[in-house]
Amino acid sequence: MKTVKSWIGLVVVLTILSVITACNNESKENNDTEKTAWANIQETGVLKVATSGTLFPASYHDSESNELTGYDVEVAKELAKRLDLEIEFTEMAFDGMLSSINSGQVDFAINDITVTDERKEKFGFTDPYKHSVGAAIVRKSDQSGIDSLEDLKGKKAAGEATTTYMEVARTYGAEEVIYDNATNDQYLRDVSTGRTDIILNDYYTQSLAVSYYSDLDIMVHPTIRYNPSSASIILKKENKDMTEAFNEVLKEMKEDGTLTKLSKQFYNGADVSEEIKLEESK
Structure with a gap:
């Protein structure tokens, strides 16, 4: 009877040790995996x-x-x-x-x-x-009929679908005009010609773009500022x-x-x- 109990006890101990070892190995593998990408680079x-x-x-x-x-x-x-x-x-x-x-x-x-x-x-x-704040590019001739973010409802906002700037446009009811990695030239000309009404984006980036494309009917909106951000x-x-x-x-x-x-x-x-x-x- 003692022999049977001894074997049962041994099996239980070995099982526990096996579980502990497996857990330790799994933990080690997870730690190794965490470092793998950087180690490979x-x-x-x-x-x-x-x-x-x-x-x-x-x-x-x-x-x-x-x-x-x-x-x-x-x-x-x-x-x-x-x-x-x-x-x-x-x-x-x-x-x-x-x-x-x-x-x-x-x-x-x-x-x-x-x-x-x-x-x-x-x-x-x-x-x-990098740190910045949100701004808006509109037409210089009529400010695209926009005085504040509240005026975006029904206006055509240009951008990529999943950016934080398009989220702002969406929140204020703008009609989304989605671009796929388009150049600044295309974005800005479309606002200038009236194909779109507004581009919401980074203040510094927009200021430089407007300065570079001075021949277009565009400007950085004088008062729209929102969402201080970090990149x-x-x-x-x-x-x-x-x-x-x-x-x-x-x-x-x-x-x-x-x-x-x-x-x-x-x-x-x-x-x-x-x-x-x-x-x-x-």
Whole structure:
């Protein structure tokens, strides 16, 4: 009888040990998986990045060299340089960036992407490298018949479907006119000709665009300002090691003045790396 009990006891002990070992192994595998993406990048020496290539001055092609450049692009290049990594850009629309991150086609996306609570539930974000506030481009001749955001109902708002700016337009009852990674030229000409009425987007970006396309019947609306925001690099939520590594470098770039220097280069002397208060933009 004691022998039977002893065997039963031994089986129970072994079963418990087996469960504990399995749990420990699973925990170890999960930790290894969490580090895999960043470890693989360090091993291959290449960062794969999604950006639009059509968003002046964050991500666009230089008119003379046709080289991909812009504030966001140069921030990403400097980030890779300081991490001793090569960098490969893939140009795509915003919706494609998010799916490409999830599929592993790219390691992260950088394209003036606003940090929101909804996005933070699904993706990881670095510390911000840019701060701004929302503004609106309308026709200069008649202000597109818009005095405030409340006047957007029934107006044609141009943009990409899943941006935070289109969410604002949708909230105020605008008719959405959806573009797929269109150039600034197309967006702005459509407002000027009346095909659309308004573009909601970043204040700094819009100010530069209007200045560049001075021949068009467009202007930045004088009073519409909303939603102070921050832009960050977006990546898989579980890639915490990568996020920490990026944050260390971004902190260095902020402290040594690199972000300020790049900002002033692309934003006509403005320092977008500093936080902006809503009342200061009016």
